[in-house]
Amino acid sequence: MSSVDIDAKIPNNVDLAGDRRLQRALEQWQPKFIRWWEDLGPSAFKRNQVYLRTAINVGRDGWANFDHVEMPDYRWGVFLAEQDPDRTIAFGEHKGLPAWQEVPGEYRSELRRLIVVQGDTEPASVEQQRHLSLTAPSLYDMRNLFQVNVEEGRHLWAMVYLLHRYFGRDGRDDADEMLERHSGDPDNPRILGAFNEETPDWLSFFMFTYFTDRDGKYQLASLRESAFDPLSRTCDFMLKEEAYHMFVGASGVGRVVQRTVELMHQHDTDDIHQYGGINLDLLQKYINFHYSVSLDLFGAETSTNAANYFGAGLKGRYQEEGRDDDHVLANATRLVPSVEDGVISQREVSQLVALNETLREDYTQDCRKGLERWNRALAASGIDTKLELPHIGFNRQVGAFSGYEVSPRGRLVDDDQWAKQVDSWLPTDGERAHVTSLMRGVTEPGKMASWVAPPAQGIHQQPLDYDYVRT
Ligand SMILES: [Fe+2]
Numbered sequence: 471m472s473s474v475d476i477d478a479k480i481p482n483n484v485d486l487a488g489d490r491r492l493q494r495a496l497e498q499w500q501p502k503f504i505r506w507w508e509d510l511g512p513s514a515f516k517r518n519q520v521y522l523r524t525a526i527n528v529g530r531d532g533w534a535n536f537d538h539v540e541m542p543d544y545r546w547g548v549f550l551a552e553q554d555p556d557r558t559i560a561f562g563e564h565k566g567l568p569a570w571q572e573v574p575g576e577y578r579s580e581l582r583r584l585i586v587v588q589g590d591t592e593p594a595s596v597e598q599q600r601h602l603s604l605t606a607p608s609l610y611d612m613r614n615l616f617q618v619n620v621e622e623g624r625h626l627w628a629m630v631y632l633l634h635r636y637f638g639r640d641g642r643d644d645a646d647e648m649l650e651r652h653s654g655d656p657d658n659p660r661i662l663g664a665f666n667e668e669t670p671d672w673l674s675f676f677m678f679t680y681f682t683d684r685d686g687k688y689q690l691a692s693l694r695e696s697a698f699d700p701l702s703r704t705c706d707f708m709l710k711e712e713a714y715h716m717f718v719g720a721s722g723v724g725r726v727v728q729r730t731v732e733l734m735h736q737h738d739t740d741d742i743h744q745y746g747g748i749n750l751d752l753l754q755k756y757i758n759f760h761y762s763v764s765l766d767l768f769g770a771e772t773s774t775n776a777a778n779y780f781g782a783g784l785k786g787r788y789q790e791e792g793r794d795d796d797h798v799l800a801n802a803t804r805l806v807p808s809v810e811d812g813v814i815s816q817r818e819v820s821q822l823v824a825l826n827e828t829l830r831e832d833y834t835q836d837c838r839k840g841l842e843r844w845n846r847a848l849a850a851s852g853i854d855t856k857l858e859l860p861h862i863g864f865n866r867q868v869g870a871f872s873g874y875e876v877s878p879r880g881r882l883v884d885d886d887q888w889a890k891q892v893d894s895w896l897p898t899d900g901e902r903a904h905v906t907s908l909m910r911g912v913t914e915p916g917k918m919a920s921w922v923a924p925p926a927q928g929i930h931q932q933p934l935d936y937d938y939v940r941t
Protein backbone atom coordinates (compact mmCIF):
# COMPACT_ATOMS: atom_id res chain seq x y z
CA MET A 471 0.00 0.00 0.00
CA SER A 472 1.23 3.49 -0.63
CA SER A 473 -1.17 5.96 0.91
CA VAL A 474 0.47 8.96 2.51
CA ASP A 475 0.58 9.28 6.28
CA ILE A 476 1.47 12.94 6.52
CA ASP A 477 0.68 13.44 10.21
CA ALA A 478 2.86 10.62 11.49
CA LYS A 479 5.98 11.44 13.49
CA ILE A 480 7.86 10.53 10.32
CA PRO A 481 5.68 11.45 7.32
CA ASN A 482 5.74 8.56 4.86
CA ASN A 483 4.02 6.64 2.13
CA VAL A 484 5.57 3.29 3.05
CA ASP A 485 3.07 2.24 5.73
CA LEU A 486 5.48 2.69 8.64
CA ALA A 487 2.55 2.33 11.04
CA GLY A 488 2.14 -1.23 9.77
CA ASP A 489 5.67 -2.21 10.85
CA ARG A 490 6.07 -1.23 14.48
CA ARG A 491 9.64 -2.49 14.85
CA LEU A 492 10.81 -0.47 11.88
CA GLN A 493 8.81 2.54 12.96
CA ARG A 494 10.34 2.40 16.44
CA ALA A 495 13.84 2.05 15.07
CA LEU A 496 13.44 5.05 12.77
CA GLU A 497 11.83 7.06 15.54
CA GLN A 498 14.93 6.36 17.59
CA TRP A 499 17.15 7.57 14.77
CA GLN A 500 15.08 10.74 14.32
CA PRO A 501 16.37 12.65 17.41
CA LYS A 502 19.96 11.75 16.42
CA PHE A 503 19.30 13.27 13.02
CA ILE A 504 17.86 16.44 14.60
CA ARG A 505 20.86 16.69 16.91
CA TRP A 506 23.15 16.35 13.90
CA TRP A 507 21.16 19.07 12.09
CA GLU A 508 21.42 21.41 15.07
CA ASP A 509 25.18 20.76 15.41
CA LEU A 510 26.31 20.58 11.78
CA GLY A 511 23.45 21.94 9.70
CA PRO A 512 23.18 25.68 8.87
CA SER A 513 25.25 27.64 11.40
CA ALA A 514 23.12 30.81 11.28
CA PHE A 515 19.44 31.67 10.82
CA LYS A 516 18.81 28.35 12.55
CA ARG A 517 15.46 29.33 14.00
CA ASN A 518 14.27 31.82 11.39
CA GLN A 519 11.12 31.21 9.41
CA VAL A 520 12.10 30.06 5.92
CA TYR A 521 9.77 29.74 2.94
CA LEU A 522 10.38 26.09 2.12
CA ARG A 523 9.04 23.40 -0.11
CA THR A 524 8.21 20.18 1.72
CA ALA A 525 7.52 16.87 0.01
CA ILE A 526 4.10 15.61 1.03
CA ASN A 527 3.14 13.19 -1.72
CA VAL A 528 4.53 11.56 -4.85
CA GLY A 529 1.73 12.15 -7.36
CA ARG A 530 2.17 13.90 -10.66
CA ASP A 531 0.86 17.16 -9.30
CA GLY A 532 0.78 18.57 -5.84
CA TRP A 533 3.68 16.61 -4.40
CA ALA A 534 4.99 19.55 -2.42
CA ASN A 535 3.76 22.18 0.00
CA PHE A 536 5.25 25.72 0.30
CA ASP A 537 5.17 27.53 3.61
CA HIS A 538 7.28 29.33 6.18
CA VAL A 539 8.87 26.89 8.62
CA GLU A 540 11.75 26.84 11.11
CA MET A 541 14.24 24.36 9.68
CA PRO A 542 14.52 22.08 12.73
CA ASP A 543 10.74 21.65 12.44
CA TYR A 544 10.93 20.71 8.75
CA ARG A 545 8.88 17.57 8.10
CA TRP A 546 11.55 15.21 6.77
CA GLY A 547 9.67 12.22 5.41
CA VAL A 548 10.12 8.94 3.59
CA PHE A 549 8.56 8.91 0.14
CA LEU A 550 8.96 6.32 -2.59
CA ALA A 551 7.57 6.80 -6.09
CA GLU A 552 4.49 4.71 -6.92
CA GLN A 553 5.16 1.03 -7.38
CA ASP A 554 4.67 -0.50 -10.79
CA PRO A 555 3.60 -4.07 -9.93
CA ASP A 556 4.62 -5.30 -13.39
CA ARG A 557 8.09 -3.77 -13.39
CA THR A 558 10.78 -6.06 -14.77
CA ILE A 559 14.54 -5.81 -14.68
CA ALA A 560 15.77 -3.80 -17.66
CA PHE A 561 19.38 -4.96 -17.95
CA GLY A 562 22.06 -7.40 -16.93
CA GLU A 563 21.93 -11.13 -16.25
CA HIS A 564 18.44 -11.00 -14.76
CA LYS A 565 16.95 -8.93 -17.55
CA GLY A 566 13.24 -9.60 -18.05
CA LEU A 567 12.65 -11.11 -14.61
CA PRO A 568 10.41 -9.33 -12.10
CA ALA A 569 12.09 -6.52 -10.15
CA TRP A 570 13.08 -7.49 -6.61
CA GLN A 571 10.99 -6.35 -3.67
CA GLU A 572 13.50 -7.78 -1.19
CA VAL A 573 17.29 -7.84 -1.23
CA PRO A 574 18.73 -11.04 -2.74
CA GLY A 575 21.22 -12.53 -0.30
CA GLU A 576 23.96 -12.79 -2.93
CA TYR A 577 23.91 -9.01 -3.58
CA ARG A 578 23.32 -7.84 -0.04
CA SER A 579 26.75 -6.39 0.61
CA GLU A 580 27.02 -4.65 -2.79
CA LEU A 581 23.60 -3.04 -2.47
CA ARG A 582 24.35 -1.97 1.06
CA ARG A 583 27.58 -0.38 -0.11
CA LEU A 584 25.88 1.51 -2.96
CA ILE A 585 23.25 2.88 -0.59
CA VAL A 586 25.80 3.88 2.06
CA VAL A 587 28.01 5.71 -0.45
CA GLN A 588 25.04 7.57 -1.93
CA GLY A 589 23.60 8.32 1.52
CA ASP A 590 26.89 9.65 2.85
CA THR A 591 27.04 12.44 0.25
CA GLU A 592 23.70 13.90 1.34
CA PRO A 593 24.57 15.09 4.88
CA ALA A 594 28.12 15.79 3.69
CA SER A 595 26.97 18.60 1.42
CA VAL A 596 24.90 20.13 4.22
CA GLU A 597 28.03 20.17 6.37
CA GLN A 598 30.11 21.67 3.56
CA GLN A 599 27.65 24.52 3.12
CA ARG A 600 26.86 25.25 6.74
CA HIS A 601 28.38 28.73 6.98
CA LEU A 602 27.10 30.08 3.67
CA SER A 603 23.89 31.62 5.02
CA LEU A 604 25.97 34.35 6.70
CA THR A 605 27.07 35.66 3.31
CA ALA A 606 23.99 35.00 1.18
CA PRO A 607 23.73 37.55 -1.65
CA SER A 608 19.97 37.89 -1.04
CA LEU A 609 17.14 36.38 0.98
CA TYR A 610 16.04 34.60 -2.20
CA ASP A 611 19.43 32.89 -2.38
CA MET A 612 19.57 32.14 1.33
CA ARG A 613 16.22 30.41 1.01
CA ASN A 614 17.47 28.37 -1.92
CA LEU A 615 20.52 27.29 0.07
CA PHE A 616 18.26 26.16 2.89
CA GLN A 617 15.93 24.44 0.43
CA VAL A 618 18.82 22.43 -0.95
CA ASN A 619 20.03 21.68 2.59
CA VAL A 620 16.72 20.38 3.93
CA GLU A 621 16.23 18.24 0.83
CA GLU A 622 19.70 16.74 1.14
CA GLY A 623 18.60 15.96 4.68
CA ARG A 624 15.53 14.22 3.28
CA HIS A 625 17.71 12.29 0.86
CA LEU A 626 19.63 11.00 3.86
CA TRP A 627 16.29 9.92 5.32
CA ALA A 628 15.53 8.12 2.07
CA MET A 629 18.73 6.06 2.26
CA VAL A 630 18.41 5.49 6.00
CA TYR A 631 14.92 4.12 5.49
CA LEU A 632 16.29 1.55 3.03
CA LEU A 633 19.11 0.61 5.41
CA HIS A 634 16.73 0.14 8.35
CA ARG A 635 14.04 -1.63 6.39
CA TYR A 636 16.15 -4.05 4.37
CA PHE A 637 19.53 -4.52 6.04
CA GLY A 638 18.77 -5.35 9.66
CA ARG A 639 21.36 -4.64 12.29
CA ASP A 640 24.07 -3.80 9.74
CA GLY A 641 21.78 -1.23 8.17
CA ARG A 642 20.97 0.36 11.52
CA ASP A 643 24.69 0.65 12.26
CA ASP A 644 25.27 2.17 8.81
CA ALA A 645 22.52 4.71 9.51
CA ASP A 646 24.17 5.76 12.77
CA GLU A 647 27.53 6.07 11.05
CA MET A 648 26.01 8.49 8.52
CA LEU A 649 25.79 10.96 11.39
CA GLU A 650 29.22 10.11 12.81
CA ARG A 651 31.38 10.67 9.74
CA HIS A 652 31.75 14.40 9.10
CA SER A 653 32.90 16.40 6.14
CA GLY A 654 36.58 17.27 6.57
CA ASP A 655 36.94 15.36 9.85
CA PRO A 656 40.52 14.04 9.76
CA ASP A 657 39.63 11.04 11.95
CA ASN A 658 36.29 10.13 10.45
CA PRO A 659 35.80 11.84 7.07
CA ARG A 660 33.00 11.48 4.55
CA ILE A 661 33.53 8.61 2.11
CA LEU A 662 34.20 10.56 -1.11
CA GLY A 663 37.04 13.07 -1.34
CA ALA A 664 35.12 15.93 -2.94
CA PHE A 665 32.70 15.88 -0.02
CA ASN A 666 35.40 16.69 2.49
CA GLU A 667 36.17 20.14 1.06
CA GLU A 668 34.38 23.14 2.50
CA THR A 669 32.20 25.11 0.11
CA PRO A 670 33.89 28.42 0.93
CA ASP A 671 31.85 31.03 -0.95
CA TRP A 672 28.71 31.48 -2.99
CA LEU A 673 30.38 31.26 -6.35
CA SER A 674 31.62 27.85 -5.23
CA PHE A 675 28.11 26.99 -4.05
CA PHE A 676 26.61 27.79 -7.45
CA MET A 677 29.39 25.81 -9.14
CA PHE A 678 28.89 22.94 -6.68
CA THR A 679 25.15 22.76 -7.32
CA TYR A 680 25.79 22.96 -11.06
CA PHE A 681 28.64 20.45 -11.34
CA THR A 682 28.76 18.31 -8.21
CA ASP A 683 25.03 17.97 -7.53
CA ARG A 684 24.77 17.00 -11.18
CA ASP A 685 27.06 14.06 -10.50
CA GLY A 686 24.49 13.18 -7.83
CA LYS A 687 21.75 13.39 -10.42
CA TYR A 688 23.57 10.89 -12.64
CA GLN A 689 24.29 8.51 -9.77
CA LEU A 690 20.64 8.62 -8.70
CA ALA A 691 19.47 8.17 -12.27
CA SER A 692 21.56 5.02 -12.65
CA LEU A 693 20.34 3.70 -9.29
CA ARG A 694 16.78 4.42 -10.39
CA GLU A 695 17.34 1.65 -12.94
CA SER A 696 18.16 -0.81 -10.16
CA ALA A 697 16.50 -4.21 -10.05
CA PHE A 698 16.00 -3.61 -6.33
CA ASP A 699 12.66 -1.88 -6.68
CA PRO A 700 12.55 0.07 -3.38
CA LEU A 701 15.91 1.66 -4.26
CA SER A 702 14.67 2.47 -7.74
CA ARG A 703 11.48 4.09 -6.41
CA THR A 704 13.38 6.05 -3.77
CA CYS A 705 15.80 7.48 -6.32
CA ASP A 706 12.98 8.26 -8.71
CA PHE A 707 11.41 10.55 -6.16
CA MET A 708 14.71 12.08 -5.02
CA LEU A 709 15.34 13.14 -8.61
CA LYS A 710 12.26 15.34 -8.46
CA GLU A 711 13.80 17.35 -5.67
CA GLU A 712 17.23 17.21 -7.25
CA ALA A 713 15.96 19.03 -10.34
CA TYR A 714 15.63 22.20 -8.29
CA HIS A 715 19.20 21.87 -7.03
CA MET A 716 20.34 21.82 -10.67
CA PHE A 717 18.27 24.94 -11.26
CA VAL A 718 19.92 26.73 -8.32
CA GLY A 719 23.33 26.05 -9.84
CA ALA A 720 22.47 26.79 -13.47
CA SER A 721 20.55 29.97 -12.72
CA GLY A 722 23.08 31.02 -10.08
CA VAL A 723 26.05 30.85 -12.46
CA GLY A 724 23.88 32.42 -15.17
CA ARG A 725 23.10 35.38 -12.92
CA VAL A 726 26.79 35.85 -12.15
CA VAL A 727 27.56 35.87 -15.89
CA GLN A 728 24.78 38.40 -16.44
CA ARG A 729 26.06 40.71 -13.71
CA THR A 730 29.62 40.41 -14.97
CA VAL A 731 28.49 41.48 -18.43
CA GLU A 732 26.56 44.44 -17.03
CA LEU A 733 29.60 45.65 -15.11
CA MET A 734 31.88 45.15 -18.15
CA HIS A 735 29.59 47.33 -20.25
CA GLN A 736 29.02 49.90 -17.56
CA HIS A 737 32.74 50.45 -16.98
CA ASP A 738 33.94 49.52 -20.44
CA THR A 739 36.56 47.06 -19.21
CA ASP A 740 37.16 43.32 -18.79
CA ASP A 741 38.57 43.83 -15.33
CA ILE A 742 35.63 44.51 -13.08
CA HIS A 743 37.09 43.33 -9.79
CA GLN A 744 37.46 46.90 -8.60
CA TYR A 745 33.73 47.40 -9.29
CA GLY A 746 32.61 44.54 -7.09
CA GLY A 747 32.21 41.95 -9.84
CA ILE A 748 33.80 38.67 -10.90
CA ASN A 749 35.85 38.63 -14.11
CA LEU A 750 34.94 36.19 -16.86
CA ASP A 751 38.39 34.58 -16.75
CA LEU A 752 37.93 33.88 -13.05
CA LEU A 753 34.55 32.29 -13.74
CA GLN A 754 36.33 30.08 -16.26
CA LYS A 755 38.83 29.02 -13.59
CA TYR A 756 36.04 28.13 -11.18
CA ILE A 757 34.43 26.06 -13.94
CA ASN A 758 37.77 24.33 -14.56
CA PHE A 759 38.07 23.47 -10.89
CA HIS A 760 34.54 22.29 -10.14
CA TYR A 761 34.10 20.34 -13.35
CA SER A 762 37.38 18.45 -12.96
CA VAL A 763 36.75 17.61 -9.30
CA SER A 764 33.26 16.37 -10.17
CA LEU A 765 34.58 14.16 -13.00
CA ASP A 766 36.64 12.31 -10.41
CA LEU A 767 33.45 11.31 -8.58
CA PHE A 768 32.54 8.94 -11.42
CA GLY A 769 35.57 6.77 -10.66
CA ALA A 770 38.15 5.23 -12.96
CA GLU A 771 37.38 4.77 -16.68
CA THR A 772 37.40 1.03 -16.27
CA SER A 773 36.02 -0.69 -13.23
CA THR A 774 35.16 -4.31 -12.56
CA ASN A 775 32.88 -3.16 -9.74
CA ALA A 776 30.83 -1.15 -12.22
CA ALA A 777 30.69 -4.19 -14.52
CA ASN A 778 29.56 -6.41 -11.66
CA TYR A 779 26.90 -3.93 -10.53
CA PHE A 780 25.53 -3.79 -14.05
CA GLY A 781 25.65 -7.54 -14.63
CA ALA A 782 23.84 -8.14 -11.36
CA GLY A 783 21.21 -5.49 -12.14
CA LEU A 784 22.11 -3.27 -9.20
CA LYS A 785 23.04 -0.10 -11.12
CA GLY A 786 22.13 0.64 -14.73
CA ARG A 787 23.11 3.26 -17.24
CA TYR A 788 21.54 6.68 -17.52
CA GLN A 789 18.09 6.16 -19.10
CA GLU A 790 18.82 2.48 -19.54
CA GLU A 791 15.50 1.59 -21.11
CA GLY A 792 15.76 4.24 -23.81
CA ARG A 793 18.99 2.75 -25.22
CA ASP A 794 18.73 0.58 -28.28
CA ASP A 795 21.13 -2.22 -27.51
CA ASP A 796 20.70 -5.59 -25.81
CA HIS A 797 21.14 -4.19 -22.24
CA VAL A 798 23.45 -7.09 -21.44
CA LEU A 799 26.59 -5.83 -23.21
CA ALA A 800 28.32 -9.20 -23.09
CA ASN A 801 30.34 -8.61 -26.28
CA ALA A 802 30.10 -4.88 -26.80
CA THR A 803 33.22 -2.74 -26.75
CA ARG A 804 33.98 0.96 -26.67
CA LEU A 805 36.91 3.35 -26.52
CA VAL A 806 38.07 4.95 -23.30
CA PRO A 807 40.70 7.66 -22.89
CA SER A 808 44.19 6.60 -21.94
CA VAL A 809 47.69 7.96 -21.86
CA GLU A 810 50.26 5.84 -23.69
CA ASP A 811 53.91 6.65 -24.39
CA GLY A 812 53.37 10.25 -23.36
CA VAL A 813 50.43 10.74 -25.72
CA ILE A 814 46.74 11.09 -24.93
CA SER A 815 44.97 8.40 -26.88
CA GLN A 816 42.19 5.84 -26.57
CA ARG A 817 41.99 2.13 -26.03
CA GLU A 818 39.26 -0.36 -26.70
CA VAL A 819 37.71 -2.16 -23.75
CA SER A 820 34.50 -4.04 -23.08
CA GLN A 821 31.52 -1.76 -22.48
CA LEU A 822 30.83 -3.56 -19.24
CA VAL A 823 34.03 -2.44 -17.58
CA ALA A 824 33.69 1.07 -19.06
CA LEU A 825 30.34 1.97 -17.52
CA ASN A 826 31.81 4.71 -15.32
CA GLU A 827 33.11 6.36 -18.48
CA THR A 828 29.75 5.97 -20.20
CA LEU A 829 28.00 7.68 -17.30
CA ARG A 830 30.66 10.39 -17.20
CA GLU A 831 30.11 11.11 -20.90
CA ASP A 832 26.38 11.51 -20.36
CA TYR A 833 27.19 13.87 -17.51
CA THR A 834 29.53 15.92 -19.68
CA GLN A 835 26.84 16.29 -22.36
CA ASP A 836 24.49 17.59 -19.70
CA CYS A 837 27.09 20.02 -18.31
CA ARG A 838 27.56 21.49 -21.79
CA LYS A 839 23.96 22.70 -21.91
CA GLY A 840 24.54 25.27 -19.21
CA LEU A 841 27.68 26.53 -20.87
CA GLU A 842 25.84 26.94 -24.15
CA ARG A 843 23.17 28.99 -22.40
CA TRP A 844 25.73 31.21 -20.67
CA ASN A 845 27.61 31.64 -23.93
CA ARG A 846 24.43 32.66 -25.71
CA ALA A 847 23.94 35.33 -23.07
CA LEU A 848 27.52 36.51 -23.59
CA ALA A 849 27.13 36.59 -27.36
CA ALA A 850 23.79 38.41 -27.11
CA SER A 851 25.47 41.23 -25.22
CA GLY A 852 28.28 41.50 -27.75
CA ILE A 853 31.02 39.70 -25.83
CA ASP A 854 32.95 37.09 -27.79
CA THR A 855 34.60 35.36 -24.85
CA LYS A 856 33.24 31.82 -24.53
CA LEU A 857 33.13 29.78 -21.35
CA GLU A 858 34.32 26.22 -21.91
CA LEU A 859 34.53 22.89 -20.19
CA PRO A 860 38.19 21.97 -19.79
CA HIS A 861 39.53 18.76 -21.31
CA ILE A 862 38.53 15.64 -19.33
CA GLY A 863 42.19 15.05 -18.47
CA PHE A 864 42.60 18.42 -16.78
CA ASN A 865 43.32 18.42 -13.03
CA ARG A 866 42.26 14.83 -12.52
CA GLN A 867 43.19 12.75 -9.47
CA VAL A 868 41.32 9.59 -10.46
CA GLY A 869 41.66 7.31 -13.47
CA ALA A 870 43.79 7.36 -16.61
CA PHE A 871 44.89 10.99 -16.25
CA SER A 872 45.91 10.88 -12.60
CA GLY A 873 49.68 11.16 -12.46
CA TYR A 874 49.70 13.34 -15.59
CA GLU A 875 49.31 17.06 -16.04
CA VAL A 876 46.98 18.08 -18.83
CA SER A 877 46.15 21.64 -19.90
CA PRO A 878 42.49 22.74 -20.15
CA ARG A 879 42.87 22.47 -23.93
CA GLY A 880 44.00 18.86 -23.64
CA ARG A 881 47.77 19.08 -24.04
CA LEU A 882 50.03 16.92 -21.86
CA VAL A 883 52.45 19.17 -20.01
CA ASP A 884 55.35 18.44 -17.69
CA ASP A 885 55.52 19.49 -14.06
CA ASP A 886 57.45 22.66 -14.88
CA GLN A 887 54.94 23.84 -17.44
CA TRP A 888 52.11 22.99 -15.09
CA ALA A 889 53.67 25.00 -12.28
CA LYS A 890 54.21 27.94 -14.63
CA GLN A 891 50.69 27.97 -16.00
CA VAL A 892 48.45 26.65 -13.26
CA ASP A 893 47.66 30.18 -12.10
CA SER A 894 46.03 30.90 -15.43
CA TRP A 895 43.97 27.69 -15.23
CA LEU A 896 42.78 27.45 -11.62
CA PRO A 897 41.77 30.21 -9.17
CA THR A 898 44.77 31.63 -7.32
CA ASP A 899 44.71 32.38 -3.60
CA GLY A 900 44.46 36.07 -4.46
CA GLU A 901 41.47 35.48 -6.73
CA ARG A 902 39.75 33.36 -4.13
CA ALA A 903 40.38 36.16 -1.66
CA HIS A 904 38.72 38.60 -4.07
CA VAL A 905 35.65 36.37 -4.27
CA THR A 906 35.65 36.06 -0.47
CA SER A 907 35.81 39.85 -0.17
CA LEU A 908 32.57 40.14 -2.18
CA MET A 909 30.73 37.79 0.15
CA ARG A 910 28.72 40.05 2.41
CA GLY A 911 25.30 38.95 3.54
CA VAL A 912 22.38 40.93 2.11
CA THR A 913 19.24 40.46 4.20
CA GLU A 914 16.92 43.22 3.02
CA PRO A 915 14.03 41.77 1.00
CA GLY A 916 14.49 42.31 -2.74
CA LYS A 917 18.10 43.56 -2.44
CA MET A 918 21.00 41.81 -4.19
CA ALA A 919 24.77 41.72 -3.69
CA SER A 920 26.97 43.56 -6.21
CA TRP A 921 28.38 40.50 -7.98
CA VAL A 922 25.20 38.71 -9.02
CA ALA A 923 22.11 39.75 -11.01
CA PRO A 924 18.62 39.24 -9.57
CA PRO A 925 16.76 36.10 -10.67
CA ALA A 926 14.23 36.30 -13.48
CA GLN A 927 11.42 35.47 -11.08
CA GLY A 928 10.66 34.63 -7.48
CA ILE A 929 9.81 31.29 -5.94
CA HIS A 930 6.40 29.69 -6.32
CA GLN A 931 4.91 32.87 -7.83
CA GLN A 932 6.07 35.03 -4.94
CA PRO A 933 7.59 38.44 -5.77
CA LEU A 934 11.34 38.99 -5.65
CA ASP A 935 11.07 41.16 -2.54
CA TYR A 936 9.12 38.50 -0.66
CA ASP A 937 10.35 37.63 2.85
CA TYR A 938 11.81 34.26 1.83
CA VAL A 939 13.61 34.22 5.14
CA ARG A 940 12.05 36.20 7.99
CA THR A 941 14.89 38.03 9.69
FE1 LIG B 1 20.69 14.75 -2.70
Ligand SMILES: [Fe+2]
Nearest residue numbers: 683686712715
Ligand atom coordinates in the same frame (compact mmCIF):
# COMPACT_ATOMS: atom_id res chain seq x y z
FE1 LIG C 1 21.16 17.79 -4.44
